[in-house]
Amino acid sequence: MSSTLGMFHFLSYGFIQRAYLAGSFIAALCAMLGLFLVLRKLSLIGDGLSHVSFGAIALGLFFGFYPFYVAIPVVLIASYFILKLTEKAKMYGDAAIGIVSSVGIASGVILASLSKGFNVDLFSYLFGNILAISGREVYLSIGLSLAVLLIIVVFYNDLFSTTFDQEYAKLTGVKTARVDLLLTSLTAVTVVLAIKVVGIMLVSALLILPAVTALQLAKGFRTAMVLSVLTAVISVFMGITISFFMDLPAGATIVLCNAAFFAAALLFKMVRK
Amino acid sequence: MSILSVKNMSFSYECAEVLREVSFDVQKGDYIGLAGPNGAGKTTLIKAILGLTGAYTGTVELFGRDMRSFDAWNRVGYLPQRVNVFNPLFPATVKEVVGLGLLAKKNFPKRFTKDDGVKILEKLELMGIGDLADKLVGELSGGQQQRVFLARALAPDPELLILDEPSTALDPASRDGFYDVIKELNEKKGITSILITHDTAQIGRYANKLLYLDKKVIFYGPFADFCQSPEMTGYFGTFSQHLICHQH
Numbered sequence: 453m454s455s456t457l458g459m460f461h462f463l464s465y466g467f468i469q470r471a472y473l474a475g476s477f478i479a480a481l482c483a484m485l486g487l488f489l490v491l492r493k494l495s496l497i498g499d500g501l502s503h504v505s506f507g508a509i510a511l512g513l514f515f516g517f518y519p520f521y522v523a524i525p526v527v528l529i530a531s532y533f534i535l536k537l538t539e540k541a542k543m544y545g546d547a548a549i550g551i552v553s554s555v556g557i558a559s560g561v562i563l564a565s566l567s568k569g570f571n572v573d574l575f576s577y578l579f580g581n582i583l584a585i586s587g588r589e590v591y592l593s594i595g596l597s598l599a600v601l602l603i604i605v606v607f608y609n610d611l612f613s614t615t616f617d618q619e620y621a622k623l624t625g626v627k628t629a630r631v632d633l634l635l636t637s638l639t640a641v642t643v644v645l646a647i648k649v650v651g652i653m654l655v656s657a658l659l660i661l662p663a664v665t666a667l668q669l670a671k672g673f674r675t676a677m678v679l680s681v682l683t684a685v686i687s688v689f690m691g692i693t694i695s696f697f698m699d700l701p702a703g704a705t706i707v708l709c710n711a712a713f714f715a716a717a718l719l720f721k722m723v724r725k
Numbered sequence: 726m727s728i729l730s731v732k733n734m735s736f737s738y739e740c741a742e743v744l745r746e747v748s749f750d751v752q753k754g755d756y757i758g759l760a761g762p763n764g765a766g767k768t769t770l771i772k773a774i775l776g777l778t779g780a781y782t783g784t785v786e787l788f789g790r791d792m793r794s795f796d797a798w799n800r801v802g803y804l805p806q807r808v809n810v811f812n813p814l815f816p817a818t819v820k821e822v823v824g825l826g827l828l829a830k831k832n833f834p835k836r837f838t839k840d841d842g843v844k845i846l847e848k849l850e851l852m853g854i855g856d857l858a859d860k861l862v863g864e865l866s867g868g869q870q871q872r873v874f875l876a877r878a879l880a881p882d883p884e885l886l887i888l889d890e891p892s893t894a895l896d897p898a899s900r901d902g903f904y905d906v907i908k909e910l911n912e913k914k915g916i917t918s919i920l921i922t923h924d925t926a927q928i929g930r931y932a933n934k935l936l937y938l939d940k941k942v943i944f945y946g947p948f949a950d951f952c953q954s955p956e957m958t959g960y961f962g963t964f965s966q967h968l969i970c971h972q973h
Contacts, residue, residue, distance in 0.1 A: 616815060624829040
């Protein structure tokens with residue numbers, strides 16, 4: 453009895469509570485946006501924007517600013533560039549993502565070599581550490597997550613319509629260009645938030661894995677969204693718990709939990725068929 | 726009453742002429758077959774009418790209003806070419822897809838009501854697919870999917886229905902059944918219809934007018950006139966014209 457209670461003692465730690473709280477909000481956000489991105493074949497935008505955030509965080513560290521305050525506007529601008537490059541330069545989205553992404557990484561590397569002092573700080577962002585999230589970052593994450601979630605709920609039908617059939621959405625009066633801008637902007641903010649959970653290298657996993665897991669099982673779009681959010685949030689809880697007891701990196705464990713859910717969903721779908 | 730009026734419409738895409746001085750009027754209750762060879766500009770014409778292409782010259786009036794300022798899109802139903810619009814892996818139910826047709830009637834924040842749910846089911850019943858409401862669209866047959874998309878086009882109770890090659894990917898029996906549905910909507914509900922097709926002979930069995938396009942208007946009028954037109958004999962040759970009209 454006492455050993456069981458002892459096992460749950462870790463829940464009383466402030467850093468664990470902060471990790472669960474911020475991680476759940478951010479994961480839910482990634483799961484919802486990820487579904488739209490995967491269905492629009494924009495899965496890799498998360499990867500591209502996280503690479504840009506590498507450069508932006510380096511910029512923040514270089515000038516001594518709080519990195520996320522620099523990363524959010526820079527990544528927002530980068531998301532706008534990706535959209536405009538796709539439209540105006542008539543190139544495929546993956547090529548535009550590749551260009552912006554490589555410029556972001558290259559800028560980060562140059563700034564890191566120029567500074568000669570913050571390399572350790574910068575590289576800590578590559579793999580994130582949700583267990584080290586501060587109180588201020590929790591408030592920032594929850595505040596921004598709630599704002600983004602509210603926007604998704606309010607514009608749900610426009611986002612759904614544009615994702616399903618862009619041309620028809622236009623005909624029904626949906627301002628599809630604005631919806632595209634909204635989607636990429638929300639993704640930009642979400643990517644920056646998710647860096648704290650899993651790090652730059654694994655951000656795209658939080659956007660893609662819950663969505664593709666839900667797509668194996670869902671019997672409707674709303675169901676897919678609920679399943680995607682559930683998968684993501686449960687993975688965060690499992691990942692943080694496992695990482696605490698087994699002394700593993702939290703971000704990577706969260707991603708592997710998501711991957712396990714995907715494998716299970718795929719297996720279930722194959723058996724059901 | 727003229728539902729649609731197109732005057733001197735020309736459209737080019739990267740220096741290539743797609744439409745040249747196209748003019749025609751569509752009256753209330755018309756059922757028009759829009760035919761022509763590949764690359765004749767049929768889909769471009771329809772997309773220009775619906776405001777889905779870039780700038781064109783000439784004018785388009787929908788329900789008496791210039792298309793550029795037209796915003797009553799709930800009066801127009803559109804069934805796009807299926808192959809261009811549908812990702813079969815998309816996890817949308819039939820109900821969710823048909824509901825999209827009602828968005829044209831919605832103001833911000835575009836929420837669906839119980840009445841909308843009833844309306845969606847009515848349209849599915851009208852299409853004979855009421856039992857498929859909760860199925861995933863990607864799991865349906867080609868013919869069933871076309872009926873879903875037609876139900877979506879009909880959801881806002883449009884006065885003008887535009888269909889872009891709806892019989893593509895349908896077997897002959899499903900195709901005839903689909904054409905019958907459109908004919909019934911035209912005759913019983915008075916929905917003005919424009920149907921793009923490659924099959925000039927087939928559409929003659931259903932439509933009351935033929936608009937034959939080959940970058941410009943080659944023929945516009947009743948199908949019977951088409952068969953008796955010496956100009957069309959000159960254009961198609963006696964044998965082809967006879968073949969088309971004989972099937973009609």
